[in-house]
Amino acid sequence: xxxxxxxxxxxxxxxxxxxxxxxxxxxxxxxxxxxxxxxxxxxxxxxxxxxxxxxxxxxxxxxxxxxxxxxxxxxxxxxxxxxxxxxxxxxxxxxxxxxxxxxxxxxxxxxxxxxxxxxxxxxxxxxxxxxxxxxxxxxxxxxxxxxxxxxxxxxxxxxxxxxxxxxxxxxxxxxxxxxxxxxxxxxxxxxxxxxxxxxxxxxxxxxxxxxxxxxxxxxxxxxxxxxxxxxxxxxxxxxxxxxxxxxxxxxxxxxxxxxxxxxxxxxxxxxxxxxxxxxxxxxxxxxxxxxxxxxxxxxxxxxxxxxxxxxxxxxxxxxxxxxxxxxxxxxxxxxxxxxxxxxxxxxxxxxxxxxxxxxxxxxxxxxxxxxxxxxxxxxxxxxxxxxxxxxxxxxxxxxxxxxxxxxxxxxxxxxxxxxxxxxxxxxxxxxxxxxxxxxxxxxxxxxxxxxxxxxxxxxxxxxxxxxxxxxxxxxxxxxxxxxxxxxxxxxxxxxxxxxxxxxxxxxxxxxxxxxxxxxxxxxxxxxxxxxxxxxxxxxxxxxxxxxxxxxxxxxxxxxxxxxx
Amino acid sequence: xxxxxxxxxxxxxxxxxxxxxxxxxxxxxxxxxxxxxxxxxxxxxxxxxxxxxxxxxxxxxxxxxxxxxxxxxxxxxxxxxxxxxxxxxxxxxxxxxxxxxxxxxxxxxxxxxxxxxxxxxxxxxxxxxxxxxxxxxxxxxxxxxxxxxxxxxxxxxxxxxxxxxxxxxxxxxxxxxxxxxxxxxxxxxxxxxxxxxxxxxxxxxxxxxxxxxxxxxxxxxxxxxxxxxxxxxxxxxxxxxxxxxxxxxxxxxxxxxxxxxxxxxxxxxxxxxxxxxxxxxxxxxxxxxxxxxxxxxxxxxxxxxxxxxxxxxxxxxxxxxxxxxx
Numbered sequence: 001x002x003x004x005x006x007x008x009x010x011x012x013x014x015x016x017x018x019x020x021x022x023x024x025x026x027x028x029x030x031x032x033x034x035x036x037x038x039x040x041x042x043x044x045x046x047x048x049x050x051x052x053x054x055x056x057x058x059x060x061x062x063x064x065x066x067x068x069x070x071x072x073x074x075x076x077x078x079x080x081x082x083x084x085x086x087x088x089x090x091x092x093x094x095x096x097x098x099x100x101x102x103x104x105x106x107x108x109x110x111x112x113x114x115x116x117x118x119x120x121x122x123x124x125x126x127x128x129x130x131x132x133x134x135x136x137x138x139x140x141x142x143x144x145x146x147x148x149x150x151x152x153x154x155x156x157x158x159x160x161x162x163x164x165x166x167x168x169x170x171x172x173x174x175x176x177x178x179x180x181x182x183x184x185x186x187x188x189x190x191x192x193x194x195x196x197x198x199x200x201x202x203x204x205x206x207x208x209x210x211x212x213x214x215x216x217x218x219x220x221x222x223x224x225x226x227x228x229x230x231x232x233x234x235x236x237x238x239x240x241x242x243x244x245x246x247x248x249x250x251x252x253x254x255x256x257x258x259x260x261x262x263x264x265x266x267x268x269x270x271x272x273x274x275x276x277x278x279x280x281x282x283x284x285x286x287x288x289x290x291x292x293x294x295x296x297x298x299x300x301x302x303x304x305x306x307x308x309x310x311x312x313x314x315x316x317x318x319x320x321x322x323x324x325x326x327x328x329x330x331x332x333x334x335x336x337x338x339x340x341x342x343x344x345x346x347x348x349x350x351x352x353x354x355x356x357x358x359x360x361x362x363x364x365x366x367x368x369x370x371x372x373x374x375x376x377x378x379x380x381x382x383x384x385x386x387x388x389x390x391x392x393x394x395x396x397x398x399x400x401x402x403x404x405x406x407x408x409x410x411x412x413x414x415x416x417x418x419x420x421x422x423x424x425x426x427x428x429x430x431x432x433x434x435x436x437x438x439x440x441x442x443x444x445x446x447x448x449x450x451x452x453x454x455x456x457x458x459x460x461x462x463x464x465x466x467x468x469x470x471x472x473x474x475x476x477x478x479x480x481x482x483x484x485x486x487x488x489x490x491x492x493x494x495x496x497x498x499x500x501x502x503x504x505x506x507x508x509x510x511x512x513x514x515x516x517x518x519x520x521x522x523x524x525x526x527x528x529x530x531x532x533x534x535x536x537x538x539x540x541x542x543x544x545x546x547x548x549x550x551x552x553x554x555x556x557x558x559x560x561x562x563x564x
Numbered sequence: 565x566x567x568x569x570x571x572x573x574x575x576x577x578x579x580x581x582x583x584x585x586x587x588x589x590x591x592x593x594x595x596x597x598x599x600x601x602x603x604x605x606x607x608x609x610x611x612x613x614x615x616x617x618x619x620x621x622x623x624x625x626x627x628x629x630x631x632x633x634x635x636x637x638x639x640x641x642x643x644x645x646x647x648x649x650x651x652x653x654x655x656x657x658x659x660x661x662x663x664x665x666x667x668x669x670x671x672x673x674x675x676x677x678x679x680x681x682x683x684x685x686x687x688x689x690x691x692x693x694x695x696x697x698x699x700x701x702x703x704x705x706x707x708x709x710x711x712x713x714x715x716x717x718x719x720x721x722x723x724x725x726x727x728x729x730x731x732x733x734x735x736x737x738x739x740x741x742x743x744x745x746x747x748x749x750x751x752x753x754x755x756x757x758x759x760x761x762x763x764x765x766x767x768x769x770x771x772x773x774x775x776x777x778x779x780x781x782x783x784x785x786x787x788x789x790x791x792x793x794x795x796x797x798x799x800x801x802x803x804x805x806x807x808x809x810x811x812x813x814x815x816x817x818x819x820x821x822x823x824x825x826x827x828x829x830x831x832x833x834x835x836x837x838x839x840x841x842x843x844x845x846x847x848x849x850x851x852x853x854x855x856x857x858x859x860x861x862x863x864x865x866x867x868x869x870x871x872x873x874x875x876x877x878x879x880x881x882x883x884x885x886x887x888x889x890x
Contacts, residue, residue: 067729073646073848122691210648231647232658232836232844233731258834262713270720270728438847 063252064555066547067264067273071257075226075235076212077198078151087546088235088255093134094198094220097144098191102551104542105460105499107191111139111199111221121169122184132242133201134225139558141173146202148181148541163465188498192461223248224549226264232257237549253549268293268530275531275538277547281354281410287530294533297526300322301368301543302457303360304409306402306520308336309450313480317401317450321429326398330450334392336517338385339451342426343419345378352414356528360521362510363467368543369499370463370506375514385426397427403444404453406434413528415522447479451520454479457545464494464502467509471518472486482518568885572873576866580859584636587858588629628883637857642852646845653850655838655860661731662830662837664744666822668753669760670815675767676761682799684769685776696769703766712759712832719755729834746838754835760826764818771814775807782806816872820865 003111068087073079077089097112109115113126117400131139151164167181168192183190199221207217215226223245224237237253256262256273265283267273269290273335279287279295288295308330309315315328329335345359359378389395400423404416413434420430435443444452454477456466468491469475473483487509494505512517527545531538531552537554616622623631635642641652684696720728732752734741742751779785780803788798826838834840838857846851877883 071844074648207646213647213649230836231654232661232840233834256730256834257836258833260709260834263716263729263832263834266713266716266721267728269723270716272720272728272730436847438849541822 007316013242025270034477035509060447062250063254063256064250064275064549065256065273066549066552067258067267067276068547069200069257069259069261069264069276069278070231071259074209074213075215075218075229076207076209077259078200087548089218089220090198091222092219092224092253093202093226093238093240094551095222096196096198097194099543100195100460102539102541104544105466107195115191118180120188121183123181123183123190124174125179125181127179129177131221131244131344133203133219133221134240134242135203135219137201137203137219138243139199139201139221140176141179142176142202143199144179145171145173147197147200150200151197159542161193161196163462164197166194188496189461189464192499195461218307224253227252248385249554250549250552255547255549265530268532271532272537275529275547275552277529277545279528279530281356281528284354284356284528284530292532292534294531295539296529296531296538296540297356297543298540298544298550299365299528300457300527300545301365301459302455302461302525302545303365303521304361304412304415304453304455304523304525305360306404306522307449307452307454307479308517308520309447309480310518311483313451316448317403318499319399321397325400329392330396332392333516334388335394336520338388338392338426339423340517340520341385341388342382342422343522344380344422345522348415348418352411352418353523356526357523358526360524362508362514363519363521364458364463365474365524368458368463369460369503370458370467370473370510372507372510372514377512380422382426389426395427397429399429399431400433400450401433401545402451403433403435403440403449405437405440408437408440408454409455409518416453419522447481449479452479455525457543459543461499464491464499464506467491467506468495471509471513480518482513482516483516484512484516487512488516507510569870569874572870576870579866580862583631583862584633584855584859585739587855588632589625600705624630641856641859644845644850644853646848646850646853650822653858655841655856658836658838658841660740660742660834662823662826662839664742665753665760665826665829665835665837666819667757668757669680669705669764669822670819672757673761673768674815676800677765678772680765681769681772682776682803685773686780686799688773693773696774700769700773703769704763705766706762706774708759708763708828709832711762712756712829715759718831725756728734728755731836737890756829756835759828759832760822764822768814769819772811774808775810776803779803779806805879808885809876812875812879813872816868817865820861820868823864824861 001404013267044383072085072088074085077085077094079085083562091110092095095110097110098107098115099110100107108130111128111131113128115123115125117123125144127139127141127144133139148168151161152168160208167185167187169184172180172182174180181190187193200217201219204211204219211217215229218226219394220240221244223240223243225240227236227238229235234257235255237255239248239251256267257269258273258276261278261280264276265287266274268276268287271292284295287295307420308479309318309328310331313331314325315327315330318326318328320326349355349357349359358365361378362372362375364372366373366376380449389397400421402416402423405412407413413432416432417433423430443449444454455543456470458466466477469477471482471484471487472491473485473488490505490509490512494502494509497505525545527540527548529540533555535555536552537555540551541548593763613622621628632642636690641650643649647654666710680696680700684693684700687693718730719726730752732743732749733746734749735744735746737745743753784806785798785802788802793801824836825839826835826837829835830837830839831843838860841853842857844850847859
C-alpha cells in the first residue's frame with residue numbers, strides 16, 4: 001500500500017511538478033537563446049551602422065563650418081524676410097548683376113559687363129558671356145528678364161524691396177546678352193538697387209519656395225551650390241563645378257544652426273565652428289582672451305530707435321497717472337525733447353551693452369551718408385527735462401507704457417527697463433511691455449503702441465528709400481505719424497538724386513527730425529564677428545551683419561594641427 | 565480584452581478632440597501671422613485680404629476648426645506656412661532625432677535611477693539613503709539650460725573630448741536615419757541625453773525609493789526573509805515584481821513628457837528635433853505645425869498610457885478586469 005502510494009506520489013510529481021520543472025527549464029533555455037539572439041542582432045546592427053556614418057573633418061578636406069543663429073525658412077532668395085536668407089544663399093550660390101566691394105558701397109559688375117542710361121527712364125545692361133549655371137545651362141538675358149518679372153510677383157510672399165519692383169516698368173531682352181529696363185520714374189540709383197537682386201535661372205519656370213527647399217530650383221551661378229539642407233541642423237555647400245573662375249577656396253561649407261547664443265560661443269571656443277556672429281556682448285571678452293580666436297568689430301549704420309505717437313490726439317498707452325485719459329502729451333515737442341534728455345545713453349552703452357555700441361544722437365551713424373556731424377550731443381540733462389515737462393504743462397507727469405521686443409536685439413529687455421527707470425526719474429510713471437518678435441511686429445505695424453521700439457539696417461543705396469518709408473507723411477513704416485512738409489520735399493529731392501548727391505538733403509532731414517524728435521534713437525550697433533584664426537581669415541563687409549561665405553579664406557594647411 | 569481596448573480608444577479620442585479644440589482656439593487668438601508671412605501686406609489692404617483668404621484666415625473660427633478636423637481625419641495636417649510643405653512631414657522629418665535623444669535619456673535615467681532608488685529605499689532610514697535623496701533633489705531642480713551649458717563647457721570646451729553641438733552622422737536603420745548606431749552619432753548624443761536625463765534621474769530615484777520603502781515592510785517580504793532567502797533574492801524575486809507595475813506607468817508618462825519637453829535641451833545643443841521645431845514655429849506663428857505638433861504629442865501620450873496600462877494588466881493579474889483570462 002505504502003509502496004503504491006509512494007509510486008503514486010512519484011507519478012503525480014512527474015505528471016505535474018515534473019512537467020513544471022521541465023517547462024521552467026525550457027523557458028529558461030528559450031529566454032537564454034532569445035537574449036543571445038537579440039544581443040547579437042543589436043551588436044551586429046551597431047557594427048554595421050558604424051561603418052556607414054558621416055565623418056567629421058579630416059586634415060585633407062578644407063571644410064568651413066559656420067555657426068548661424070538663425071535658419072532661413074526657405075532657400076528661395078526672393079522669398080524671405082531678413083538677413084538669414086541672404087547669408088545662406090547670396091552671393092555664394094546666387095549672384096546679382098552688380099555687387100559691392102568690401103567697403104559696402106563701391107559697385108562692380110559681376111554677372112553684367114556694364115550698363116548705360118539711354119535716358120533717365122531707360123537703362124541698358126550688357127551681360128557677360130560664357131557664364132553657366134550650376135546645372136550646366138547658359139546664363140543669358142532670358143534669365144534676367146525672368147528674375148525681374150518673378151521679383152514683382154513671386155509664388156509665395158515677396159522680399160521687402162518694394163522700392164526696386166516699384167521702379168521697374170518692364171524688362172526686355174534685346175539680344176541674348178543685352179537687357180533693357182524701362183523705369184517708371186527717373187531712378188538714378190537703380191544699378192545700386194540691383195545689388196540686392198540675385199539672378200535665378202529661367203529654367204525653373206513657376207517653381208515655388210518649396211522647390212528651392214528641395215534644391216530642385218536652387219540653381220545659381222555662384223562659386224558654391226547646395227548639397228544638402230538638413231532642417232534644423234545645417235546647410236551643406238559644395239563647389240559649383242561650372243563656376244567661371246578658379247574654384248572656390250573651400251571644398252565644402254557647412255552652415256550650422258545654433259540658436260542658443262551661449263552654446264554657439266562655446267562651439268567656437270571648442271573648435272566645432274570656425275566663424276560666427278551675434279555674439280552676446282558679455283561673451284566678447286571671453287573670446288578675446290581665448291587663443292586661436294579673433295574678434296572683429298564693425299561699427300554699423302543701424303540704430304535702435306523708438307517711434308513716438310505724434311499724430312493721435314489720444315494715444316492708447318498714455319494716460320494721466322490716475323488712469324484717466326488725457327490729451328496726448330507726446331504731440332508736444334517739448335515733451336519729446338524731455339524724453340530724449342532724460343535718457344543717459346552712455347550709461348546704457350557702457351553697462352548693458354558692455355561698450356559694444358555707440359550712443360546715438362541721430363538715426364544715421366557717423367561716417368555714413370546722411371549723417372549730420374553737428375548733432376552729436378547725448379549728454380543727459382534731467383533738470384532741463386523736468387523743466388520742459390513743466391513748461392508743457394505736465395508738472396504732474398503722466399503714465400505711459402513702453403513697448404519693445406523681447407530678446408530680438410540682444411539685451412533689449414534690459415534697455416527698455418533702463419529707459420523706464422530713467423523716465424521715472426523725471427516724474428513719469430512708466431510700464432514696460434516686452435513682446436516676442438512674432439507677436440510684436442504685427443501689433444507694431446497696426447500702430448497699436450504709443451512708444452515702440454524699432455531698428456533698421458541702412459545700406460548705402462537703401463538709405464533714402466528707408467528714411468522715406470519711415471519719416472515721409474505717407475510712409476508705410478511711419479508708425480508715429482510724423483508729418484513735416486519740408487521733410488517730405490527734401491525726401492522727394494533725395495530720392496530723385498544719385499546717392500553721392502544725397503548728403504545735403506539727408507543731412508537737412510537729420511537736423512529737422514532731430515529738432516522735432518521724430519524718432520528717439522538710443523544707440524548705434526556694432527557688429528561683432530568671431531572666428532578661429534588657426535583655420536580661417538575673415539573680413540566682414542563694411543556695415544553688413546550677415547556671415548558671408550565668400551569673405552572667409554582658409555589659413556594655409558601647414559598651420560592646421562587640430563583635428564577632431 | 566478587446567472591449568477594454570475599444571473603450572480606452574474611445575476615451576482617448578474624446579480627449580484628443582478636447583485637446584485639439586483648446587490648442588486651435590489658443591493659437592488662433594495670438595498674433596497676426598499674415599503680416600509676418602509677407603511684410604508688404606501691411607500697407608496694402610487688398611494684398612492682406614487676398615493672403616488671409618489664401619491661408620484660410622478669413623473664415624469664422626468654427627469653420628476653420630471644422631475644416632481642420634476634416635483634414636486631420638483624412639490625414640492632412642495642413643501645409644506649414646513657413647516651410648511650404650505638409651506640416652506632418654516637417655514634424656516627421658525631425659521626429660527620429662528627438663526620439664533617439666529621449667530613448668537614450670530614459671535609458672540613462674533608468675539605469676542610474678533604478679539602482680540608486682532601490683538602494684536608497686532599502687536602506688531607509690540611514691545616512692546613505694538620506695544623501696542619495698538629497699542629491700536627487702539637485703537632479704530635478706537644476707535648470708536644464710544651465711546644466712547643458714555647464715556640460716558643454718566642461719567636456720567640449722575644457723576637455724575637448726566631446727562635440728558641443730549638433731547631431732552626428734546618421735545611418736539608415738529600418739528606413740529611418742538614426743544617429744544612435746554610429747560612433748560619431750553617439751559622441752554627439754551623450755551630452756544632450758545626459759542633460760535631458762538629469763531631471764528624470766532625480767525623479768526615478770525618489771519614486772523608486774518611496775515605492776521600495778513602502779513595499780519592504782509588507783508581509784510577503786517578511787515571509788521571504790523568514791524563508792531564509794538572501795537579500796538579493798528577496799529583492800530580485802519579490803520586491804521588483806511588486807514595484808514594477810506602477811513603474812511601467814511612470815516610465816511611460818515620463819517618456820511622453822520628455823518627447824514634449826525636450827525643447828530647451830534641443831535649443832541649447834542645436835539638436836534638430838521636434839522641440840526646436842515647436843519653438844521656431846511658435847515664434848513664426850506657423851499655426852499648422854504648432855497644432856500638428858500638439859496633436860502628435862497628445863496622441864503619443866495617449867498611446868503610451870494605453871500601452872503602459874496593457875503591460876501592467878499583463879504583469880499584474882489583480883489589475884485585470886474580472887473574468888478576463890491571462
